[in-house]
Structures are given as C-alpha cells and as structure tokens.
Amino acid sequence: MKIDLKNITVRELVEGYVDKAEEGVRGYGGKLNIRPAYQREFIYKDKQRNEVIHTVRKGFPLNTMYWVVAGEGYELMDGQQRTISLCQYVNNEFFIDIEGSPHIFANLTKERQEQILNYELRIYFCEGTDQERLDWFRIINIAGLKLTDQEMRNAIYTGTWLADAKRWFSRRNCPAYQVGDRYVDTSGENAVDRQGLLETALKWITGGKDDKVEAYMALHQHDADGQALWQHYQSVINWVQVVFPNTRKExxxxxxxxxxxxxxxxxxxxxxxLEARIKELIDDDEVQSVKGIYEYLLTGNEKTLNLRTFDDKMKRKVYEQQSGVCPDCRKPFDISAMEADHIVPWHKGGKTVFENCQMRCLPCNRAKSGK
Incomplete structure (x- = not known):
C-alpha cells in the first residue's frame, strides 16, 4: 500500500460538508466520503466531541487521520468521529463551553473562527486494493474503539441488501429497536449503532453461527432489500409476545x-x-436463575434454572454421617471422589436441605443422572 503524509486545513475539510444519512456524508469539496461501508455510525458522546473542538481551538495536536484514494476522490478510513465533530461544529450543529458560556461556531470572534479553520490536520493518503485497505483498517483500529464483528461484515458485504437492512436495524430508534427492545440486548458492543441489532437478527435467521451469518450476507448482498430478514425478526418477536405476553426484564x-x-x-x-408456571418458579427458593425459566419451560432442561446446590459444610456433615460409604455401591470413598445428590429430586418436590442430601461416588451419581 502506498502512503503519503499531507496537511489539510479544517477549512478545506469542511468545505461542501453534507450529511444525508443513508445517502452519505461528504466533505472536502464533496471529494471525501466520510462514511464508507467499513465505517461505523457516529458514536462520539458530547464530551468526546467537544474535546475535539477544544483541542483544535487551543492548537494542540490531533491524532493523525487516514484517507484512502478512491477513484477521483477519497474515503475516510480512520478519523470519522473527529472529522464529523469538526464539520458539525463549523456547521453550527452544537455548542461548546468557553469561559462558562455556550458558543456555537457562529458566536466565535472572527479571530477564533480563523484559528479553527486554519488548523492543519495530519492526513495519511493511502492507496491500495480493497483487501489492503480493509486489512489496514483493522490494524489502525486496534488502539482505538475496535470494530465489532458485524461492522467488519458490513464492510465486506456492502450493497443494496445491506443499505436496506440498515434502515430496519441500524439506526437509533429504528423499527427493529422499537419492536424488540424488551427482548434484545442492545448494550455495549451489542448497541444498535454498533450493528448489534442487525447481528442478532442475522443470527436468528441463520442459526447463530458466524460462518452462516457471513454466508447469508454474501448470498443476499445484491438483493433489492432486506425484507426477508425484517419479516423473520418480526415473526420471532410476535411469537414471543404470544407465548410469553407478560414482559419481564429477564x-x-x-x-x-x-x-x-x-x-x-x-x-x-x-x-x-406458562405464566402460572413462571410465577411458581420465581417464588421457588430453589430456582436461582429467573432468566433460565423460559428455556426450562420450553426444553425441560433443569440446568438452566441454576438450582440451589448443597454447600460444603452440608456435604461434609452428610459424608461423615455415611462414614464415607456410597449408598449405591456400598464402597468407601474420599469426599473428593463423591458428589452431593438430592434424595428426592427437585422436580418431585425435593429441597436442598440436610435431610434430602446423600453423598454418592462419582460413577454411581453420574450413572444415575446420565451426566
């Protein structure tokens, strides 16, 4: 990859700045694509965004940015958050606090405006193949906020299908969020603007494996729209609402x-x-995982309930009472070679109490439970 370092002023950067959401974000006289396929949505918090402006205003050095030569123009490979912060401020879209007073760009003195506009940004201009650009993008993002797996997939499988799918799944307060927020985790790296909701929908329709998600995106990359994914997502949510109509945080x-x-x-x-059974299980002191109740009711797998277990003190007491002898094979064992077991199992009303505990040797206990 060929790389050249140049200085570009903020004035040059913000010239012709437009943000048309799905239609794209451009600057540098329309020649710079600020949000190419491999870039995430703008996610800076107000404090981070404001600090960019203060850094420039005070003449402090700002981290180097990377642009990729793309035909007659450029794509912004690294530095989107800083770039959009600068463009939005000069475009009077937010204010910063200066000496205790809020100032949009238009409120600044001519001298302060010129100080910002004449600030020189260090830009690496990179030229190479698509794969070289993507590989380089991975490398330069290691030190920053790393791309999620889905953000990287979006970079590879950009096309008409993805553009439409983002409309349903990748915008703040998007339709998928409005429909499924009570059921889908959208925190941290699963956040909507980090493509977590889109990834969830893809895993739901494909079976959850990464390679299947990528195969699905490759297969549908040039489809006209993402309606099939959106419809499947709605089908899942509708089913949940019918089967478990009372929503709980778990x-x-x-x-x-x-x-x-x-x-x-x-x-x-x-x-x-099902609702009556959920209430019973929530009230059951033996059940330690309310979240696991739903899977248990569907599958019958008690492990999802994280049922109470016998503590070490109780195990020791029962072991001594049995003189270390397994009640099944009648052989003596060290306590480390034995496991505590419910005499009457939980699903038959058994509790995790001393009177319902027995110590079995590992082979006998696992033969009984099918472990």
Whole structure:
C-alpha cells in the first residue's frame, strides 16, 4: 500500500460538508466520503466531541487521520468521529463551553473562527486494493474503539441488501429497536449503532453461527432489500409476545431466535399455563436463575434454572454421617471422589436441605443422572 503524509486545513475539510444519512456524508469539496461501508455510525458522546473542538481551538495536536484514494476522490478510513465533530461544529450543529458560556461556531470572534479553520490536520493518503485497505483498517483500529464483528461484515458485504437492512436495524430508534427492545440486548458492543441489532437478527435467521451469518450476507448482498430478514425478526418477536405476553426484564437478551426455531410450531404452549408456571418458579427458593425459566419451560432442561446446590459444610456433615460409604455401591470413598445428590429430586418436590442430601461416588451419581 502506498502512503503519503499531507496537511489539510479544517477549512478545506469542511468545505461542501453534507450529511444525508443513508445517502452519505461528504466533505472536502464533496471529494471525501466520510462514511464508507467499513465505517461505523457516529458514536462520539458530547464530551468526546467537544474535546475535539477544544483541542483544535487551543492548537494542540490531533491524532493523525487516514484517507484512502478512491477513484477521483477519497474515503475516510480512520478519523470519522473527529472529522464529523469538526464539520458539525463549523456547521453550527452544537455548542461548546468557553469561559462558562455556550458558543456555537457562529458566536466565535472572527479571530477564533480563523484559528479553527486554519488548523492543519495530519492526513495519511493511502492507496491500495480493497483487501489492503480493509486489512489496514483493522490494524489502525486496534488502539482505538475496535470494530465489532458485524461492522467488519458490513464492510465486506456492502450493497443494496445491506443499505436496506440498515434502515430496519441500524439506526437509533429504528423499527427493529422499537419492536424488540424488551427482548434484545442492545448494550455495549451489542448497541444498535454498533450493528448489534442487525447481528442478532442475522443470527436468528441463520442459526447463530458466524460462518452462516457471513454466508447469508454474501448470498443476499445484491438483493433489492432486506425484507426477508425484517419479516423473520418480526415473526420471532410476535411469537414471543404470544407465548410469553407478560414482559419481564429477564427476557432481555435470551436467544429467542433459537427458541422460535426449535419451538415456534408447537401447539401445546398455552400462555396462561406458562405464566402460572413462571410465577411458581420465581417464588421457588430453589430456582436461582429467573432468566433460565423460559428455556426450562420450553426444553425441560433443569440446568438452566441454576438450582440451589448443597454447600460444603452440608456435604461434609452428610459424608461423615455415611462414614464415607456410597449408598449405591456400598464402597468407601474420599469426599473428593463423591458428589452431593438430592434424595428426592427437585422436580418431585425435593429441597436442598440436610435431610434430602446423600453423598454418592462419582460413577454411581453420574450413572444415575446420565451426566
């Protein structure tokens, strides 16, 4: 990859700045594509954005940015957050605090305006193949806010399908967020503007494996729209709302796509019956994971409930009472070679108490439980 270092003033950068959302963000006289496919949406917080302006205003050095030569123009490879912060401020889209008073760019004195506009940005101009650009983008983002897996997929499989899918899944307060916020985890790297909601929808429709997500995006890259993905996502959410109509915080982030795939065609799931059982399980002191109740009701797997276990003191007491002898094979064992077991299992009403505990040797206990 060929790389040249040049200085560009803020004045040159903001010339012709336009932000048309889906249609693109451009600057530098229309020649700079500020948000190419491999870039994330603008996610700076107010404080970060304001600090960029203060850095420039005070003449402090700003981190080097990277532009890629693309035909007759350029694509911004690294530095989108700083670039948009500068463009928005000069465009009077937000204010900063100076000496205790709010100032948009238009409020600044002519001298202060010129100080910002004449500030020189250090730009590396890079020229190379698509793969070289993508590889370089990965490298220069290691020290910053790393791209999520889905952001990288978006960079590779850009096209008409992705442009439409983003409309449903990748904007703040987008339709998918409005419909599924109570059921889908959108925190941290799963945030909507970091493509977490889009990734969730893709995993729901494909089965959850990364390679299947990528295969789906490759297959549909040039489709006219993302309607099939949006419709499947709605089908999952609608099913959840029918089967579990009472929303609880523990429902957020569960793998509803898998549950729908495995149980969506069942006709024995009665919402009223399930709700009554949910309340019973929440009230059951043996159940330690309310979040696991939903999977348990669908699959019968008790492990998802994280049932109470016997503590070490109780295990020791029972072990001594049994003189270290397994009640099944009648052989003596060291306590480290034994496991605590419920005499009456939980699903038959057994509790995690001393009277319901027995110490079994590992082979006997695991033969019983099928572990």
């Amino acid at each position: 429902m957020k982030g569960l793998d509803w796509g898998k549950f729908y795939r495995d149980h969506g065609q069942r006709i024995d799931l009665n919402a009223a019956t």
